[in-house]
Amino acid sequence: xxxxxxTPYPGELFYSVLCRYYMSSGIREHNIVKRQLFGSKAxxxxxxxxxxxxxxxxxxxxxxxxxxxxxxxxxxTPFLYYTRMYQPQEREVLLNDLLQGRxxxxxxxxxxxxxxxxxxxxxxxxxEEDARIYGEPYYHVEHQIPxxxxxxxxxxxxxxxxxxxxxxxxxxxxYPLGAMETDKKPDMDISPAELRVSELVREYxxxxxxxxxxxxxxxYQVLLNNGYVEIARQTGIIVDKVKLYAALCDYHGTAMxxxxxxxxxxxxxxxxxxxxxxxxxxxxxxIQAMLGxxxxxxxxxxxxxxxxREKMEHMAVQGxxxxxxxxxxxxxxKQYEVNAILRHYGMAPFWRAEIPGxxxxxxxxxxxxxxxxxxxxxxxxxxxxxxxxxxxxxxLDCIRYVMEQGDTPHKD
Ligand SMILES: [Zn+2]
Numbered sequence: 513x514x515x516x517x518x519t520p521y522p523g524e525l526f527y528s529v530l531c532r533y534y535m536s537s538g539i540r541e542h543n544i545v546k547r548q549l550f551g552s553k554a555x556x557x558x559x560x561x562x563x564x565x566x567x568x569x570x571x572x573x574x575x576x577x578x579x580x581x582x583x584x585x586x587x588x589t590p591f592l593y594y595t596r597m598y599q600p601q602e603r604e605v606l607l608n609d610l611l612q613g614r615x616x617x618x619x620x621x622x623x624x625x626x627x628x629x630x631x632x633x634x635x636x637x638x639x640e641e642d643a644r645i646y647g648e649p650y651y652h653v654e655h656q657i658p659x660x661x662x663x664x665x666x667x668x669x670x671x672x673x674x675x676x677x678x679x680x681x682x683x684x685x686x687y688p689l690g691a692m693e694t695d696k697k698p699d700m701d702i703s704p705a706e707l708r709v710s711e712l713v714r715e716y717x718x719x720x721x722x723x724x725x726x727x728x729x730x731x732y733q734v735l736l737n738n739g740y741v742e743i744a745r746q747t748g749i750i751v752d753k754v755k756l757y758a759a760l761c762d763y764h765g766t767a768m769x770x771x772x773x774x775x776x777x778x779x780x781x782x783x784x785x786x787x788x789x790x791x792x793x794x795x796x797x798x799i800q801a802m803l804g805x806x807x808x809x810x811x812x813x814x815x816x817x818x819x820x821r822e823k824m825e826h827m828a829v830q831g832x833x834x835x836x837x838x839x840x841x842x843x844x845x846k847q848y849e850v851n852a853i854l855r856h857y858g859m860a861p862f863w864r865a866e867i868p869g870x871x872x873x874x875x876x877x878x879x880x881x882x883x884x885x886x887x888x889x890x891x892x893x894x895x896x897x898x899x900x901x902x903x904x905x906x907x908l909d910c911i912r913y914v915m916e917q918g919d920t921p922h923k924d
């Protein structure tokens with residue numbers, strides 16, 4: 513039974529609390545302290561980004577109700593960041609597993625965790641500030657999430673502690689930040705994009721546990737509304753993956769985008785982004801930062817309007833004399849694209865239909881009107897712009913349109 517365990521500081525990483533226990537225990541052998549903390553689970557990895565059975569092992573060594581296990585997981589590990597895109601029932605299952613010591617890292621996360629030289633990180637100015645306020649510096653959860661490179665509070669670059677073979681070393685040994693050699697000089701040379709990404713990482717981690725992605729995808733809709741649209745005859749409206757990838761590279765730099773997305777955005781990746789099946793928040797955050805969308809909009813239960821659909825519906829309601837060619841020009845699209853969109857939205861055509869060919873059997877009449885040449889030229893140009901094959905067909909369609917309106921008073 514542990515007789516004493518430190519109270520975590522605000523936003524302190526669970527591993528950091530363990531390190532402070534180690535310091536105050538007065539014992540210098542890491543394995544002895546690990547046995548004290550974890551009992552029979554002394555071999556547990558204690559510095560993983562996603563929490564594991566180490567939390568349960570420590571809690572079960574403490575007198576009951578000294579610590580609230582749920583609070584420890586939610587506020588002192590990046591659990592909520594890594595499960596932010598999960599639906600509530602799935603997140604609940606993961607949380608309960610951890611609380612009962614069965615915590616397994618979701619497999620999709622294994623692939624995305626940084627390898628090799630990635631170690632715990634700190635902000636030089638937070639080190640100074642924490643030492644002043646709490647008497648010692650500590651590791652912050654929000655600084656450890658790999659996508660984030662900046663301390664949001666001090667707007668300076670995060671630095672990494674110097675340990676050899678960090679993955680192995682940190683999981684087996686205690687490296688309290690207060691006992692580490694830290695760089696005192698802050699690096700303030702950061703880009704607005706880096707800062708924005710770090711702010712969003714923090715928000716995704718800090719949002720209440722009751723926030724998860726709604727069934728619609730506002731981020732995807734904002735992409736479409738902002739012109740990242742590809743219209744295909746078969747698939748209807750999808751995100752323009754090439755344009756999106758290029759815009760992300762422009763905003764974040766190619767190296768960052770390659771790290772998070774790989775060398776391009778495939779159709780299946782785009783589909784998984786749309787349906788929230790992409791469970792790591794990193795890709796959503798890069799897109800969100802580039803679009804300048806706030807986090808509230810992303811998680812809003814209210815869908816953002818589909819501007820293209822609204823435009824089409826508005827044109828349909830307005831009705832009046834228009835042709836497919838005109839509609840296409842107004843929307844800045846090709847005619848086949850307008851047709852594809854119409855099918856995508858399940859709408860009926862609202863423009864003038866093609867004039868049917870002349871009937872072979874009916875007797876023909878002739879309609880003639882006389883205009884001056886200048887006016888004829890204007891009519892000719894106008895009818896060409898609308899897509900009529902000749903000004904006569906246009907004139908006839910105009911007459912039919914007026915007559916179709918049908919509400920002309922007809923009095924004897
Ligand atoms: Zn800081």
